[in-house]
Amino acid sequence: MTERGEQREIRMFRRPLITLEGWRDTKAGMWAWLLVRISAVLIVLLLAAHLVYPYAVSVQFMLLLCLTFHAVLGLRVIMMDLGVAVKFQKPLFAALSLLGLAIFLLIWWGRL
């Protein structure tokens, strides 16, 4: 019981952000959340790029892609907040991603 009095170092580990070990078991709900955040940041950057280069096809492509995914996954966020289909969040993520892809392709191929 001598250790009781000693100053013990408290060590707490957070899931590491920059190692493979920290990401090896990333789940569907986490990916859905991450994609919304990443696409949000990309939209801000691509929007600025789009203002400067309005006719750059690559920028248009990326911007539309980010916007459609941000939009459909945003629908999922709203549904989760309202308690709609919370138990089915995983298939919902898959279905909305496919919907987003379909909308994206429809707009991209349907454009003039």
Next chain:
Amino acid sequence: MVGSTTFRVFRSAASPGVSPRYDRFRVPVREQTTVLDALAWIQTTQDPTLAFRHACRVGMCGSCAMVVNGRERWACRTLVSTMREREVTVRPLYQFPLVKDLVVDMAPLRERMGRIGSALRPAGNGRSFAPISSDAAERAIIDPAIECIGCGACLSACTMVGWRPEFPGPAPLLRAFTLVEDSRAPAPDRRLASLLADDALWHCHTQFNCTAVCPMELNPTEAIGRLRRKAVASLLLAQHPLETAEKARMQADSAAETQFPRRRLIHGAVAGLAAALSVPLAAILGAGILGSRPAEPQWIRMSDLPPLEAGRPQEVRYEATILEKGHRRSIPKRAYLVRTADRLAAFDPQCTHLGCATRWDEATRLFLCPCHGGGYNIEGQVVMGPPPRPLRALEIRAEGKDLYIREG
């Protein structure tokens, strides 16, 4: 069937300041060997100093929760044969203070449970618990959520528990949910009000990490969502929880402000970004709304004009500079020069009805619009059709032999 699997086991250093390491062990496994069996084998045959915690070994006590191959699991309920990876990596739960090797201090879970008032203190004298019949509506809501045995897996999996010490986390909020729904517990509104503080319910980011790892297959994320909606509803319906919530929120805010200047930094960064983006956005949108318009007024010289016959409009073409959505651009323009008995005039041939291009027709001696049958005489006056106004007269100026038309 006997095989063997390599285990990478987290080992904390004996002395402080030395970083932890992973030890490798080759462990014989059968089809039914669990991770807990493997750890016990290592302890008895390879390294008696390996520390891990367990009690029941059959998934009832929740004391052997650890991170196996990146996911929080109970060692006793995880079959080694179900691991897809060749190596099995075992490490202690995240977000809990490390005691030794795979053993963590579970005190933060108790502390967080206490923070949300996890004990059921029945209303009234507290001596008799009113029974709730098994077919009561609230039982149907509470029952699926009450099975938590406090293993801590969800707290380890939740990213927000790590970033925000004030956030009670999944298991405590699930417990709070069962208490709010429980008719024996007093004042659900008061409990909801305290949960409305900034750092309680609203720090869940609905990532479903807790739900994904819960060995009891509970759904804390859904419970947090239900609590949120209930809490907001209680705000809308009652008067006093609002004040309580506001007080709790302000206390939490001021505490957070001193502890987390990060919040101010983020507010500043967002404001800066918005300001930076609004300038080009306003310019582009403004230009878009204004559309194209002529640049500054300009006199355009008509050169090499053939002699102008009286009573016979002459078409001239020239280039004018316009501002289109903020860009300067020159576009081709058309005008008619008309000499009548007493004066020289110039008309913009654009129809004043809907903007089609009119043409001088010698047979009818009218400017005719092909779109809706509008017609203007040689003076530019409307003689037929829908145009509301005469043709727009352009200002002209003669200087010596040259003629100038004014644009803009």
